[in-house]
Amino acid sequence: xxxxxxxxxxxxxxxFGGKDSIELKGPDIxxxxxxxxxxxxxxxxxxxxxxxxxxxxxxxxxxxxxxxxPKAGILKPAFTILVDHKTECFLxxxxxxxxxxxxxxxxxxxxxxxxxxxxxEGGVSDLVLGYAHCGMVAAARWIAKLATxxxxxxLGLHPTYKVKIVGxxxxxxxxxxxxxxxxxxxxLSTTTCVTFAPGLFFLSLSLSLSLT
Numbered sequence: 001x002x003x004x005x006x007x008x009x010x011x012x013x014x015x016f017g018g019k020d021s022i023e024l025k026g027p028d029i030x031x032x033x034x035x036x037x038x039x040x041x042x043x044x045x046x047x048x049x050x051x052x053x054x055x056x057x058x059x060x061x062x063x064x065x066x067x068x069x070p071k072a073g074i075l076k077p078a079f080t081i082l083v084d085h086k087t088e089c090f091l092x093x094x095x096x097x098x099x100x101x102x103x104x105x106x107x108x109x110x111x112x113x114x115x116x117x118x119x120x121e122g123g124v125s126d127l128v129l130g131y132a133h134c135g136m137v138a139a140a141r142w143i144a145k146l147a148t149x150x151x152x153x154x155l156g157l158h159p160t161y162k163v164k165i166v167g168x169x170x171x172x173x174x175x176x177x178x179x180x181x182x183x184x185x186x187x188l189s190t191t192t193c194v195t196f197a198p199g200l201f202f203l204s205l206s207l208s209l210s211l212t
Contacts, residue, residue, distance in 0.1 A: 075138040096169030108135035140177035172198030
């Protein structure tokens with residue numbers, strides 16, 4: 001889903017919006033921007049602060065933490081899963097490039113196959129063939145392996161809650177790929193993703209942007 005805004009006299013929806021996009025007007029735009037700013041603030045604190053201070057600064061308690069991997073490894077970015085009862089959402093935050101190990105993950109930039117299934121209405125799956133950034137693919141699959149049991153268990157306790165992946169930079173690119181991976185499972189097929197300045201991982205998109 002794409003949230004559509006207006007920019008000057010350009011109807012952005014005609015350029016970037018898909019068939020299931022939502023056009024926001026008036027107060028809805030302000031509310032959405034405030035929500036996105038809150039998510040960006042979470043990313044910033046998660047990247048810059050020690051984990052206990054991150055919780056304190058963002059208003060979360062220890063009991064809101066469902067899973068915590070605060071230290072990054074090569075191809076293993078730091079991430080955490082929080083439950084937000086106010087918005088009825090499970091937030092999976094992925095840290096951006098912060099350490100030498102993160103830098104090595106980002107530098108593992110070979111193009112590798114990234115084939116995944118997209119579940120359509122009625123349970124029909126379409127296979128999508130593509131390519132992506134090697135380091136981000138490995139990171140996404142590693143996070144999926146750890147996070148999936150936790151998320152499915154949490155959704156069993158709160159079946160009306162949603163799963164949202166949030167990331168910046170390396171965390172944003174990894175989060176986008178992770179969303180595709182998680183959506184292959186029925187229980188997580190409604191997972192959504194918000195990324196800020198994500199690392200580019202599609203060759204055609206990277207080439208098109210380098211030419212503009």
